[in-house]
Amino acid sequence: MLGAMLASVLFASLTLAAEFTTGQHNNFIQGVRGNQGIRTNPATVNGVAFIHLGQLFLDANGNFIGVGTYKGRNTVGGTTNCPSHYGGDWTGYYDRVVAMVYACSDFCVDCWDTGDNPSFKIEWASCLPQPVSRWVVTFAGTNRACISGPSSGIGGSAGLEVVGTTNDYNIDAKWTNMQQRPQGGTFWGCYDSRPGQEAPDYTYQYVNTTVLGTRTSLR
């Protein structure tokens, strides 16, 4: 019997060390990076998007920079951002909300499969060859975008998402080498990470400050 599933989200948030008792952050961050270990490659379902996502939150308002892989898509009314890909493998994407405006772009269609472990990085750095600072989005070692915005963020995250209605979804990713760079610093380090949000049928395995596993349950 098919059941309707709402868009549900699992992600784990890497946050700064919570060593403060007032609204005083030790530092905001200017970078998040890691590896996205892909462990499944489900058949696509019409109207459903499967997503492995990494994000850097620019603030608590909902502004962020994101990068990862996806497959499927289509929404009611069609899409104006990130087209549908119902092919065999995972497609790269980056998206952002800046000044509360959303945009999404895809790159390298069907480039990643089960067993791949592409790196990702979102960092406030020089947008080469221009000597101007922007949010530089890197995936699998290649710069994919330079995005404007405030020069710091409040935290990073990594996880899975299914958007759409499906009764058969099998996404499993292991995130490794997760690190953050504090504002003004050059050192990439590990900070206290904490679970984010979990939806029914999603699981989260916190291994340590740099490794976490995320998956959806098989039905």
Next chain:
Amino acid sequence: MKKSFASPSRALALAGIIGIAGAGSASYALGALDPAVALSCDPTSASDIKESTSFTPYEDRLTQIPLQPINPEELARSDESVGPAILDALEVAWSVASKGGRSTTYYASRALEPKTTAEDLFAAGGLVLDVEPSDPLAGSYLEAIKAELQERVTSVRLGTLDAGLVWGDPMSNGVRPHVLIWVEGGQNFTLTGERLGHDMVNIGRGIVC
């Protein structure tokens, strides 16, 4: 770090009545306040603001991660926040600041609850004022946002300052905040809230002018 919200219009008015004495005689140079400046501090109306009608529906986003609460651990507000004590008749509900000089102040009609998200805050009429030091390696923050968002940014004036007004995309609860962006005194200002565009500009003029 406290910011004094000096009024550029008052400064110009004072310059207009400072006399310049010529040799052997007294003479005065009286200047009138620049009408353009005066208009950019007076309240604007909806007819003065022409915004793009484009937007991305929330359901058209690829990623739709729910927002995290603003202050889930109920931390005390920072003493280092930058911003007026009252904004659009709202008091400071919470504030957070960083050693890097960035400050975010939340204005609301009541205290933030642990589960309150920005969507909740905006839906209830709250405002968020974010201030950060300008990065000299990034060029103009305002110009960068204009280049990033193109026609979604409407150019407006706050006193003598250029500013950008953005009508944001719908959030998951349907709220479409406006965002007002300007640069002053080596700092980038971002004001976000669910207000009509001209109301947002008027709030900004109240800060700047």
